[in-house]
Amino acid sequence: MAMKFKYKTLKRDARTLPVKEPSINVRLLGPKGPVFIVGLLDTGSDLCAIPKSLAEILGLKITGEKQPISGLGQAEGAESSMEIEVSHGRESHRLAVPVMIIYSPEGAVEPPVILGRSGFLDAFEITFNERQSRITMKWLPPAR
Amino acid sequence: MSGVAKAYQYYLNADFSQYLGKWVAIVDEKVLASGPTAKGAYDEAAKKADPSKILLTRIHSKQMMIL
Numbered sequence: 001m002a003m004k005f006k007y008k009t010l011k012r013d014a015r016t017l018p019v020k021e022p023s024i025n026v027r028l029l030g031p032k033g034p035v036f037i038v039g040l041l042d043t044g045s046d047l048c049a050i051p052k053s054l055a056e057i058l059g060l061k062i063t064g065e066k067q068p069i070s071g072l073g074q075a076e077g078a079e080s081s082m083e084i085e086v087s088h089g090r091e092s093h094r095l096a097v098p099v100m101i102i103y104s105p106e107g108a109v110e111p112p113v114i115l116g117r118s119g120f121l122d123a124f125e126i127t128f129n130e131r132q133s134r135i136t137m138k139w140l141p142p143a144r
Numbered sequence: 145m146s147g148v149a150k151a152y153q154y155y156l157n158a159d160f161s162q163y164l165g166k167w168v169a170i171v172d173e174k175v176l177a178s179g180p181t182a183k184g185a186y187d188e189a190a191k192k193a194d195p196s197k198i199l200l201t202r203i204h205s206k207q208m209m210i211l
Contacts, residue, residue, distance in 0.1 A: 010204050011161045019204050025152045035186070036148040038155060038201035053183030054200070109165050109180040112202035 003088035007133035008038075022128055022135055026115070029083040029094075030058025037113050041126070041135065045116030048084070049077065049100040053110060058082060062101060069100065075111070076103045084120055086137070093139055095123055151199035165205035171197045 008021045022041045027034050028050070035057055039048075049069075050058075064079030077100040085094045097119030104110050115121065127136040151170040160168065160175075169177045169189030177188035182200055189198050 006156055008156055010164075011159060012164065012204075013161075021204055023201075025148065025155075025199065034196075036151075036199045038152070038199065051182050053181040054186075057183055057186055107180075109205070110167065110182055110202065112204075 001091050002136050002138040003086065003091055005088070005135040005137070007130075007135065009133065020130065020133055023112075024086065024115070024135065024137075027085040027087075028054075028058055028113075029085065030055075030060045032057065032059030034085075039113035039115040041121065041128075042114045042116055043121060043126075045114045047098050047100055047116045047118040048082075048120055049102050049111070049114040049116065050082075051102050051104065051110035051113075054113065055080065055099075055101045060099070060101065066103065069102070075105070077101060078103070084115070088137075091139070093123070095119060147196050148199040151197070155199065155201060160203045163203045165203065167200065167202045170199045170201070 005024045008023050010019045023038050025038050027036050060080040060082055062078045062080050066076045066078045069075055069077040080099050080101050082099050083094055083096050102111055123140055125138040125140055150172045154173040155170055163178050166178045167182050167185040168175050169185040171193040176192050177185045179185045186200055
């Protein structure tokens, strides 16, 4: 079985081409409850990342110290953990993942939810079909 | 995902160009709140609708994203 998702196509302005974004809808779970979000599949990200204010909604506890992170401007991050549930049709998977909580500079727009490799992308065989704007995710059962 | 299935379909098909770079909270086929932070959008939407029906996302910004 495999789960299939569509890219989101976004128009920006008349001078630039639309952006096609490989994102999927998932449910994030923390001590304060679940939140449904759309997250960006990012094979270049070592692990999943969410902005600080979303971590507050979920009630996540920080387990690591603040550290600089590359790729998101001047932001800093701190490690925590959460669960992610991804579903499509009758197929559903719930994963416990490490997550980097992103602290953005005061007044800055918070970054999107990043669904990265450790704990999440590494649980699937994923095909990005850019021409057909389609993502296919095949579950990889844990190695014994 | 049944509680937000309609909101996700709306997200995929609707034009969000007026929300570039913002967090939006969608319920069914409507954007209930938007802003610079996830919690701001979520809290405002939660005053108007059942939180279990809220789909949160950040809309791509005007700039091309290269990480």
